[in-house]
Amino acid sequence: MDRNPSPPPLSRDGDEEEEAAGGDCIGSTVYSKHWLFGVLSGLIQIVSPENSKSSSDDEEQQMELDEEMENEICRVWDMSMDEDVALFLQEFNAPDIFMGVLAKSKCPRLREICVGILGNMACFQEICVSISSDKNLGQVLLYCLCDSDPPTLLETSRLLLTCLSQTEVAIVWVERIREHPAIYDSICFIMSSSTNVDLLVKVGEVVDKLFDLDEKLILEWIRNGAVQPLDQPQEDSEQQPVFRIVPCVLEAAKQVRSENPEGLDVYMHILQLLTTVDDGIQAIVQCPDTGKDTWNLLFDLVCHEFCQSDDPPVILQEQKTVLASVFSVLSAIYASQAEQEYLKTGKVDLPLIDSLIRVLQNMKHCQKKPENSAESNTEETKKSDLTQDDFHLKILKDISCEFLSNIFQVLTKETVAQGLKEGQLSKQKCSCAFENLLPLYNPVVEDFLKILREVDKTFAGNLEESFPSLKVQT
Helix, strand or coil: CCCCCCCCCCCCCCHHHHHHHHHHHHHCCCEEEHHHHHHHHHHHHCCCCCHCCCCHHHHHHHHCCCCCHHHHHHHHHHHCCCCHHHHHHHHHHHHHHHHHHHHHHCHHHHHHHHHHHHHHCCCCHHHHHHHHCCCCHHHHHHHHCCCHHHHHHHHHHHHHHHHHHCCCCCCCCCCCHHHHHHHHHHHHHHHHHCCCHHHHHHHHHHHHHHHHHHHHHHHHHHCCCEEEECCCCCHCCCCCCCCCCHHHHHHHHHHCCCCCCHHHHHHHHHHHHHHCCCHHHHHCCHHHHHHHHHHHHHHHHHHHCCCCCCCCCHHHHHHHHHHHHHHHHEEEEEHHCCCCCHCCCCCCCHHHHHHHHHHHHHHHHHHCCCCCCHHHHHHHHHHHHHHHHHHHHHHHHHHHHHHHHHHHHCCCCHHHHHHHCCCCCHHHHHHHHHHHHCCHHHHHHHHHHHHHHHHHHHHHHHHHHHHHHHHHHH
């Protein structure tokens, strides 16, 4: 039978409708308590000791779920999105039943559905707190991350993300994950080997949330991935270790790149969070292959995919968060002073300058406010949304300007001459750069102007006419 990621619609026969009408309803729903008891009792029977003592001939049968049972438990999955049903399941100790299924059942479909129901239940705060406080259930759910079944992994990741998003219980799950090193290995394995885009995106969201919540976990996972080859002599111990977390994140990013822009955004943010600690930057740049792979992927994104010259300026609104992450990581690598071929100035400076200035030009267009505001009844909502957009655009601007200033500081006369010739440093683009860099990066702009005068005095003079403050100070 084909495996549907979402449950089938609920259907009822006449008897169930009569029972519901007779006071058998769950809360304010039309769902039957009696029917639900029957389904849960069936689940208990599946994992009862009598059924567990089956011969090896029955093992294959245990891997399959009876079609009628699958239909019924899928209805429960669908029903559990209703708060009244979720609370009733909690009252009936359904999480304990599902824990028994997960601990004993070998049927992938049944395990997937049980975790999916728990995931729906955890969407309600009271139940999420209850599920999270159960240490045994927490252990069983974390073991599900070591499952080999992608749908079960997807539902487990969804459940974990829901719990990590609840401030009351988030730290409980962070601590549990820190106490189980196998979770790191499982997540790295998924990111590096899975081709299931939905699973990769959800796992990425879990990692992103974990890193956002706990810097110690970032450091632990970076260090967990530092593998010393067994056959490496002690005197060669200065050889740089292999950091697994970065290659795994890169592999997942490549996998989701073309199919899921939101997923790519998630993995770029994970890389950005890694660079917020020095060990994370070293994890990228100290291993030549990892540094090169990271740089090449991100460089290709900003130079050939995001915010291109033939894109409408408004595209920046869609790409502002992922661009901020990508530029932040590139800037960290660029400023790391790593002596690598892929960072040779002249090869990368002009394309990056072109991309950064284009982003700043488009930003000016995106920040223009419409002359006529919306009606007064929606004005507060509009203001809130606008403020959030402005906040993300400001972050992107700050990152872009810092990166651009770093590049300007190392430009040679040869590179500037090439930029003038090829158009990356036209008057319009230089003016845009100056408008955004001044006054914060005034010394950088002044040094750049000195090089410009040596290359093309007339061009530099024209720019100074547009920025009198620079002319006065020079």
